[in-house]
Amino acid sequence: MRATFSRRRFLKTAAAGLSAAALPAIAQAQTAVQKPPKPTVPDEYSVTAPVSIEVNARPLPSFDTRDRSHVRFGSLEYRSGLILTSRFRGFGGLSGLRVDAKGERFIAISDKGGWFTGRIVYKGRDMTGLDDVEASPMLGADGKPITARGWFDTESIALDGSYVYVGIERVNQILRFDFAKGFTRALGEVVPLPPAARKLPFNKGLEALVMVPKGQPLAGTLIAISERGLDAGGNIIGFLIGGKSPGQFSVRRTENFDVSDAVLLPSGDLLLLERKFSLLGGVGVRIRRIALAVLAPGAVIDGPTIFNADLGSEIDNLEGIDVHVTPEGDTVLTLISDDNFSVIQRNLLLQFTLVE
Numbered sequence: 001m002r003a004t005f006s007r008r009r010f011l012k013t014a015a016a017g018l019s020a021a022a023l024p025a026i027a028q029a030q031t032a033v034q035k036p037p038k039p040t041v042p043d044e045y046s047v048t049a050p051v052s053i054e055v056n057a058r059p060l061p062s063f064d065t066r067d068r069s070h071v072r073f074g075s076l077e078y079r080s081g082l083i084l085t086s087r088f089r090g091f092g093g094l095s096g097l098r099v100d101a102k103g104e105r106f107i108a109i110s111d112k113g114g115w116f117t118g119r120i121v122y123k124g125r126d127m128t129g130l131d132d133v134e135a136s137p138m139l140g141a142d143g144k145p146i147t148a149r150g151w152f153d154t155e156s157i158a159l160d161g162s163y164v165y166v167g168i169e170r171v172n173q174i175l176r177f178d179f180a181k182g183f184t185r186a187l188g189e190v191v192p193l194p195p196a197a198r199k200l201p202f203n204k205g206l207e208a209l210v211m212v213p214k215g216q217p218l219a220g221t222l223i224a225i226s227e228r229g230l231d232a233g234g235n236i237i238g239f240l241i242g243g244k245s246p247g248q249f250s251v252r253r254t255e256n257f258d259v260s261d262a263v264l265l266p267s268g269d270l271l272l273l274e275r276k277f278s279l280l281g282g283v284g285v286r287i288r289r290i291a292l293a294v295l296a297p298g299a300v301i302d303g304p305t306i307f308n309a310d311l312g313s314e315i316d317n318l319e320g321i322d323v324h325v326t327p328e329g330d331t332v333l334t335l336i337s338d339d340n341f342s343v344i345q346r347n348l349l350l351q352f353t354l355v356e
Contacts, residue, residue, distance in 0.1 A: 045090050045341050046147045047114035050136035050184070053088040055118070057129040063314050063350070073313070075306035076287075076333065076352035080126035081314060084347040090114060090135055094347055096157035096166075096209075096261060097320035097336045103351075108320070109154050109166060111338060113138050113147040115184040120334075120349075125326075127351060136184040138166065138175070143187060146175070155319070156261065158209035158222060165191065165222060167206035172198050174206065174224065174241075191222075196248060197239050200229035207319075208262040208272070216268050217293050218243055223270075225251060228258045235300055247297025257286060260319045265331065265354070268292045272303075273321040273335070285309045285318050287333075307352075316346050323354075331356070 060081035062068035071078045085091075093111040099120070100106070108116040118133035137145035138154065146154075146168070156167035162180035166188070167173075175188030200206065207227035212218045221243030229237040235250035236259055251259065257274035264270055270290045277283050290303035309315050316337040325331055331354040339345040 045092065045110075046112045046145070046152075047090045047110070047135045047137045048145060050134060051088070053086055053091060053133050053135050055084055055086045055091065055130045055133050057082040057084055057127075057349075059083075059126075059128070060314050060348070060350070063309075065312060065314060072355070073307055073309060073352070074287075075289075075355050077355055079332065079351040079353055081348060081350040082127050082129070084130065084349055088135060091116070092339045092341045092347055094336050095155045095319045095338050097322050097334060098157055098159050098164075099322050099324055099334055101324055103324040103326070103332055103334065107157065107159075107164065108336065109138075109157050111153050111155060111169075111340075113145060113152055113154050117184060127349060130349075134184070138177075139185065139187050140175075141187050141189055146188065153203070155205075155207050155227075156209040156224075157320075158211040160211040160213075160222075165209050165211065167209050167224065169203060169205040169207060169227070172200050172205040174209070174222075191241070193224075193241065194239055194246075194248065196237070197224065200226050200237065204228040204258075207259050210262050210264055210270065212243070212264065212292070216264070218245065218295060221245070223262065223295070225259050225262060225272075227260070228253075233300070240295065240297060245297060249295060249297060250300045252300055252302040255284075257284070261321045263321050263323050263333075264292065265289075265323055266325060270295070270303075271306075271321060271323070271333070273318060275318060283311050283315070285315045287321070306354075314348065314350070316348050318348070318350075330354075 063078040064070040095111045096109045098107050115136045119131045121129045140146045153170035155169045158165040164177045166175050174191040176191050177186040177188050204227045208225040210223040212221045222241040225238040231250050236253050238249050240246050256278050257276045260275050261273040272288045275285050286305050287307040288303045289306045294301050319338040320336040322334050333352045335350045337348040339347045
């Protein structure tokens, strides 16, 4: 409990320590288009070659830090959680996650341009650890790690059969990998984007990707949503890429929340994972549920909040969300956090049952 308290106290102190004088500069950086920095050499946390690693897992017996008997949070019911650590220096920065239909095999991405693949181990319905974990670098079309050209901040991931799409926030690009051609050794190809997507603010660009499957409205469309690229109305910019109705839309921004990921439910509804960190609002995480049918070029979409959490719960910098359905019929959400390779943040893996 001491370590947890210290982490929360540090986060609150850090938020309170932001000076009012710095706010205009911050606001300008969030909305103005900025030139990306020059390419840099890979840092010490970048994965440079495929390697099998060991990941340690410590269970989180409850999500509510004050009341272990509290398991219902809005429309979600807590199942289990893990704190993930590894001696492998490149493990961390987990910004996106996709799991298989059983909720076992996973593909995760690090914001340092790396893949992490493996298997979630269960005891009953509770997660107990990770196994068969491999770290490997994302490769560009030239066969070299994308970090070699200064492409970091790989923040979003979507699947379409054997194809894996990854959004790179630093340069506002999307790469497509065909995992049928070497799995994580596949080469990434640049996906053509609307001009407006390339002009998103530096470090507030593409943060969520969702591929709409067959049988759904917008089938074959790649939904791409920025973290905090804002339109003239102050709403978050998103794009419909490919499909029958490509174009730009907006997500209504409220309570200073920014987008961190999204996923489609089996029903077709879109779940939008969001977070905030501010002077007045503090630290928070929420999930909104939005009907897929309302997405269209020019639309401003919104939906009810089904989950809300603050530092009274076991949250951190939650940046990834995915969904699977158990043999018992439970719709399970898996969330993952990005520790930013910081000693005061954690790599969390959390699971909740969606209570319809």
